[in-house]
Amino acid sequence: MGDLPGVSGKLEYLAELGVDAVWLSPFYLSPQADAGYDVADYRQVDPLFGDLSDFDEMLAKAHKLGLRVIVDLVPNHTSDEHEWFQEALNSPEGSAARNRYIFRDGKGVDGNEPPNNWRSIFGGPAWTRVAEDGAPGHWYLHLFDTKQPDLNWDNTQVHAEMESVLRFWLDRGVDGFRVDVAHGMVKAPGLPDWDGLSAMVSGDEVTTDTPQPPARQEKPALDPPSPFFDQDGVHEIYRAWNRVLKEYDGDRMLVAEAWVEQPERLALYVRPDEMQQAFNFEFLLAGWDAERIASAVEDSLAANASVGAPTTWVLSNHDTVRHPSRFGLKDPTTFPKGISAADEQPDDALGLARARAATLLMLALPGSAYLYQGEELGLPEHTALDASVRQDPSFFRTNGVERGRDGCRVPLPWKAGELGYGFSSAATSQEPSTQPWLPQPESFASYAADVEAGVTGSTLEMYRDALKLRSEHRLGQGTHTWAPEHDPASGIVAFSNGAITAMGNVSVVPVELPAGAQVVMSSGVEAVANTMLAPNSAVWVTR
Known part of the structure; x- marks a missing residue:
């Protein structure tokens, strides 16, 4: 599974990569019905990953190396094995526990x-009925899996x-x-029915092993507005949390995972008395398309500037198909909800070239950039996972319509020549019990960290170089200005940030670099020929 001591053992790697902070997905006590996002105890480490002393040692080492540590908080729901929910099941209707x-x-x-007619984000109904003295009784809401009951944020005890x-943390x-x-977290009063279900998967629990046509990922369809997402009441919660963080020394922060419709709505989460950052999914969803990238950058910067907050940038995370694979599809703006062997297979080489170029554009932007584990290796999606090894509840709750998120969560390859590619010291044989928790494809050997480290032109070294230059030029604290070469209608994204001009060629033909430009960073060894920038490439230049 990997564990907290394993994280501690890789902190030097992250420091050498050049990042400033580490965000850990949930490591709390959990039955692991949804990769730890079903929390049974928020104050305990799951024995799978160690204990609180392991966490303390990891945190101390990270701080010694100059790395901040961000932990995942899951406040919308708990596990059905949380003591509160167990108490609720054993209490009568109308009780304080319920x-x-x-x-x-x-x-x-x-x-x-x-x-009501609400559907689970993972597919199927959002309600499950419980038994009262052996007879059918109350229903409870779970916007995600049945094992993830939603908390009632109208309750002051919550x-x-x-x-x-x-x-505590x-x-x-x-x-x-x-x-x-x-x-x-906050639901509309009365829990009204909602007819804006076009983006919601309506499949019920799995009844067959035959995969269905794949689902595509889009922003939530919020017309009419959802009664369970982006309610104004969430902001009072974050104002209260902001006050909690202010009680502590140091630069503590909150970052929102908020899938909301408009940049202006997202900016409300980062007003001065609320959170410090919010994930910019508008940018992630832009895909490999110059006009969509430019629009996402412009809209995001403008919306956040209106509340005086920095913008964040992200291309991949644990809930989306990795961007090297998305960018290798025939339509590089599409967002499949996972990829199986029966689906269109990405062009790995093309996707990686585009992914590296997109990374250079992202890392030149002012604000904070979030990197998902393994993208610094150019790691693609595992697109051939068998149904028998899949673990994502969305796969099972939609009868395979959603292939699920397992393909982007496969353990990283550290050492090409070792079993499990060095992920686990337990991987000493081919026995299933000693293999990584999700199987790694053979192709991962060519992406292993020990294969790429120190190799000029490798994706790992490109990330290290780009992060070093980003820090030296203080691009994160800089300002964005569209460059004269910027022409998204022709497939060119170009902007300046301090002394650096970033230019990406999203078209299918080479384009001229700015006159007199000196290339300081490129997305690939063949990105620049003479004064021309190749398609699917990007550069940083000084003038």
């Missing part, structure tokens, strides 16, 4: 129908408990929190 969650009477004859959790020295489903 009021911590969202229990409701059903509709129809004998309450046999769910309280507010107090989550603020206590914040203080702040007292241990964490530098901040990535807030999962930050847009989802």
Whole structure:
């Protein structure tokens, strides 16, 4: 599985990469129904990953190396194995224990129908009925898996408990929190039906092993506005959390995972008295398209400037197909919800060239850039996972319509010549019990860190060089200005940030570099020929 001591053992690698902070996905006690996002105890480390002393040692080492540590907070829901939910199941209807969650009477004859028509984000219904003394009773809401019941944020006890959790980890020295489903905690009064379901998967629990046509990932369809996402009430929660963080010395922070419709709505999460950052999914969803990239950059910078906040940039994360694979599809702006062997297979070489170019554009932008583990190796999606090894609940709840997120979560290859590619010291044989928790494809050997380290032109060395130059030129603290060469209608994205001008060629023909430009960084060894920038390439230049 990997564990916290394993993280500690790779912190020097991250420091050498040139990042400033590490965000850890959930390591709390959990039955692991959704990769730890079903938390059974927010104050304990799951034995799979170690214990609190392992966390403390990892945190101390990270700080010694100059790395901040951000931990994942999951406040929208708990595990159904959390002591609160177990108490709720063993308490009567209308009890204080049940009021911590969202229990409701059903509709129809004998309450046999769910309280409303909401669907789970993972597919299937968003309601599950519980038994009362052996008979069908209340329904509880779970916007995600059945094992992830939603908390009731109208309950003051929920507010107090989550603020206590914040203080628990702040007292241990964490530098901040990535807030999962930050847009989802507050629901509209009365829990009204919602007809804006076009982006919601409506499949029910799996009934066959035959995969269905793949689902595509899009921004939530919020017309009419969702009654369970981006409610104004979430902002009072974050104002309260902002006050908690201010009680602590140092530069503590909150970053929102908020999938909202408009940049202007996202900017509300980073007003001066709320969070410090919010993930910029508008940029992630732009794909490999010059006009969409330019629009995302311009809209995001303008929206965040209106509230005086920095912008974030991200190309991949643990919930999306890795961008080298997305960019290698026939339509490099599409977002499949996972890829299986039965689907279109990406062009790995083309996708990687575009991914490296997109990275140079991203790292030249002012604000914070988030890198997903393995993208510094150019790691592609595992597109041939068998259904028998998949673990993502969305795969099972949609009958395979969503291939799921397992393909982007496959353990990293550290050493090409070792079993499990060096991910686990337990991988000493081909016995299933000693293999990594998701199988790695043979192709990962060519992306292993020990193969790329020190090799001129490798993706790892490109990232190291770019992050070093980004720091030296203080690009994160800089300003963005469109360059004279900027022409997204022709496939050219070009902007200046201090002394650096970044230029990306998203077209299919070579283009002229700025007159007199000196190339200081390129996305590939063949990116520049004479004074021409090749297609699917990017450069940093000084004039």
